[in-house]
Amino acid sequence: MINLSGQLIVTRPARSLDIRWHSLAETARLCWQEARPVVQVAFLLRFAVGAVCAAQPPQSPGRPVLGLASLWCAVVCAYLLNGVTDVQEDRVNGSWRPIARGDLPERTAARATVLLACAALLLGGLAGPGVVAWTAAFLGLGWAYSAEPVKAKCSSGRCALVVCGLGLTAYGAGVAASGGGWTATGALVAGVMSAWMALVGAVAKDLGDVSGDAAGGRRTVAVVRGPAAARALAVAGALAVGTAAPTLALLWAEPALAAAVPVALGAVWVVVRVLRGARREHAGRAERRGAYRAFMVTQYAANLAVLTVPFVLRATG
Template sequence: MADISSAILIPQTPTRIRLRPRHARLALLEARPVVQVVFLMRYVIGVAASSAHHLLAHPVRLVAGVISWWLAVVAAYLINGVMDVKEDRANGSDRPIARGDLPERVAALLTGGAAVGALALAAFVPGLLVWVAAFLLLGWVYSAPPLPAKRWSTACAVVVFGLGWTSFAGGAATTGGRLSTAGLVFATVMSAWMALVGSVVKDLSDVDGDATGGRRTVAVRYGAHLARALGATGALLVGVGAVLSWLLWAPYMLPAMAPVAIGAVCVVVQIVRTTRIAGGDRRMRRGAYRVFMRTQYAANIAMLFVLAFHGAA
């Protein structure tokens, strides 16, 4: 009994945060490599779709910009992992923080380091600092207190649109220019794809965990049926918008817009298929999100080829 009372009365020494090489690897895994790559693709498209000429006039600036943006993405998704640990564990996630391999305090420290690194590098690239700061702010607003946007579907969609848009605009700013007409069209379509499709269908597999974490998304408040309907509607709207954008403003962008239109149909098919199958495991319910991600990759890769052959226009 004396030992117990002594343990209660004696202040406990705070546990030191010990960084190990494996923590860096785990942090990169937590920040979702697949997402890191697609954000860097958006940034590079912004560079290539800039109104400025002589894109390779400042190669050091371009490299610094790419690394800065990558660090900003890592920071945004690491803080998301730290803040989502309760929901991730409830959903059975196997990410490093959720499974206990990456301590939350270590992840938080690495988040701060990545954010500082992103801002420091951006300071050496004229015009980029404001976009990096905006991206980091949006990443914080999405995940962190006092009012994380992830709790509400509408707020989530707005912030996600901003995360996409700033990635394209930040790339253009690195060259000292702005997005060309083609860049503006593509950035708007793909940011809308993220906001109206991705931000909705990602919730279909995480309803239980989101409810545990106190979120008030459409899927939690009104059920998966309405969330599926909104996801399908959003996909069709963006798909039609992609076709109209190609016809009205950038005829040569068909190879980049076609994957969005095809992906929209595939998302709807996947949603209908999931609806018809009662229950289903988490992987099955995540099918629409996988189609969403594949569509992003296909469209971004196609846009890089379009820009390589036609220029920013």
């Protein structure tokens, strides 16, 4: 384009800008998808349960909203990092997540984790010192799960410890964002659900990923001792948590039965799915992951029950 004085003016076509924004939006969508939306929602539910069960309800929505956003950024960061470090295993296991299928470059995802970690800490700082401390702990555990030197995902024992910590930090961030302290109910729910993650979810997940875990050099129970040993461990964990949850609730904090009852029922479901998978020696990956799906549905049901049962009782009482 030439103006009236004869100077050449270079203008950027609007279409070029539109393409750039579309590319950025698509990258954000792929990062969100890689970070497992179902898991993201589960962690946000844990945060909400922590806030609801705190000794003092939130006085205003500002801190809880900032805290929730902070934890969400931390969760996406942790699971995006896991996707970056799990490419080989995911491809062997037949995963269709964006990095494994080649739609999201590993370098792009790695850069996104840095931005997400910074955003998580900034939002946590705005929400308060307690929230930023829990968020920082979550980020540290997320790094320890996937990356050197800990690389907890490679060992069933280390994995259980880190996964338990991830659960507790999510509940703790919710408590901190409320401005109150822990209650007996909140502590019991957080402990039971974190144990459910560590003793059941962390083991059940491995049942569907044995080939990829072995290819990636992991030393999980399913790889070292075989699927039968992992199934036995998953059954033992489910029965232990499923029995302890209602017992402790009755002895210590009856309102925690809102979570304990779904966990007890879910434990039976997990055992059934594990035994069903054991009978089908050549079952496909979807069948082998049946116990993990039962674990996931159970934790959704338990956390949602804690959030909804008090309101239902109040409305009908």
